[in-house]
Amino acid sequence: MPAVDVQVLPALTREDPLFGLIYYVLGGWFIGGSSVLLLEGILIAQVSNYFTWYQKDSLRLKLMVAVLFILTILKSIQSFAITWINSVLYMRDPAGTIALNKAWYQIVNIPLGAGIALYVQSYYTYRLYKLSGRWFYVVPLIAVMILGFVAAVITASVIAKSGKSSDWFAIHLSSAFATDVLITLASVFFLLQAREKALSQTKGLISGLIKGCCQTALPVTIATLMELICSRIGGKSLKPQASNSIILVLLECVPIIYANCMLYILNTRRSLRSTDGSSNGANHHTNTISSGNANRSRGRWKSATAVELGSLGGVQVHTEVDHGASSPADFIDFDSKHPRVM
Numbered sequence: 564m565p566a567v568d569v570q571v572l573p574a575l576t577r578e579d580p581l582f583g584l585i586y587y588v589l590g591g592w593f594i595g596g597s598s599v600l601l602l603e604g605i606l607i608a609q610v611s612n613y614f615t616w617y618q619k620d621s622l623r624l625k626l627m628v629a630v631l632f633i634l635t636i637l638k639s640i641q642s643f644a645i646t647w648i649n650s651v652l653y654m655r656d657p658a659g660t661i662a663l664n665k666a667w668y669q670i671v672n673i674p675l676g677a678g679i680a681l682y683v684q685s686y687y688t689y690r691l692y693k694l695s696g697r698w699f700y701v702v703p704l705i706a707v708m709i710l711g712f713v714a715a716v717i718t719a720s721v722i723a724k725s726g727k728s729s730d731w732f733a734i735h736l737s738s739a740f741a742t743d744v745l746i747t748l749a750s751v752f753f754l755l756q757a758r759e760k761a762l763s764q765t766k767g768l769i770s771g772l773i774k775g776c777c778q779t780a781l782p783v784t785i786a787t788l789m790e791l792i793c794s795r796i797g798g799k800s801l802k803p804q805a806s807n808s809i810i811l812v813l814l815e816c817v818p819i820i821y822a823n824c825m826l827y828i829l830n831t832r833r834s835l836r837s838t839d840g841s842s843n844g845a846n847h848h849t850n851t852i853s854s855g856n857a858n859r860s861r862g863r864w865k866s867a868t869a870v871e872l873g874s875l876g877g878v879q880v881h882t883e884v885d886h887g888a889s890s891p892a893d894f895i896d897f898d899s900k901h902p903r904v905m
Contacts, residue, residue, distance in 0.1 A: 588649075592646050595811050598812065599642040606635055609827065610826060614628075617832070627686065628826070634678070637675070638676065641668060664722065673718055681708055683825045687746045689701075710734065714734040718731045740788055744780075758770065758773075775835075786817050790814070
């Protein structure tokens with residue numbers, strides 16, 4: 564057969580009229596979809612570890628993890644579908660892909676991501692309620708969370724009708740950012756209060772809980788803030804530009820980051836329990852039983868006992884409480900079926 568002379572087309576340059584569309588829009592979808600598959604792989608490992616390590620967790624929590632995993636699978640499928648349609652099925656018409664931003668599988672992108680974020684934030688809010696013991700601390704958070712989700716739905720509706728974004732998108736991002744920050748600050752505040760009244764051998768354990776709380780909040784908080792800043796830079800028009808490309812990537816990744824953070828804080832209970840057991844040893848049980856006698860001999864307390872603060876993630880925490888003073892907030896071990904130890 565005669566040799567076929569194949570000419571290689573030159574690489575895309577900024578002078579090309581389709582540069583912005585291919586580089587920022589299709590490139591953003593491609594990077595976002597690839598990142599979602601990577602993060603979903605990490606999540607699969609975390610979910611597998613969870614069901615292996617925590618078989619004694621309550622059925623409610625297991626179902627919560629299972630539902631979250633299904634939601635992220637749907638999100639991953641949607642992300643892959645967008646990338647495949649834009650970059651493969653319509654590869655001969657890159658300019659035509661701009662009209663696909665009104666297609667249903669792209670319209671549901673923002674509400675689906677907001678739904679996953681709301682799901683995870685609801686879990687954190689419930690933990691905060693159990694930590695604080697006061698419902699009025701979480702009611703404002705719930706209102707902000709609902710506002711953020713409604714704003715995401717309205718944003719999708721506006722894009723479907725006009726092909727442009729709206730100020731509701733900024734409201735959605737601001738609500739998500741504010742919720743993450745407030746939940747983290749409130750949780751750290753109550754944990755610090757608990758640490759002040761905890762036995763010396765459990766203060767390190769509570770410090771580990773504080774560290775884990777901050778670690779899980781940091782990734783999504785930074786990502787949401789970046790998304791908010793880029794949305795203000797890009798404006799309402801969905802023009803092919805760098806800021807909107809970053810938004811596309813983060814819209815894909817942030818929901819899976821939320822899910823990974825939730826599974827991370829659930830799975831760290833194993834290491835926290837291990838650390839607590841190795842540091843306390845057999846003295847922990849002895850000190851708990853004899854705390855009343857020790858306190859009477861010191862003469863500092865009228866009467867004292869070892870009272871369980873409970874658990875943030877199934878880790879038992881004890882504290883000495885003066886019966887003449889107000890008790891600290893009660894942590895309830897709602898993540899597992901283990902009974903409370905008094």
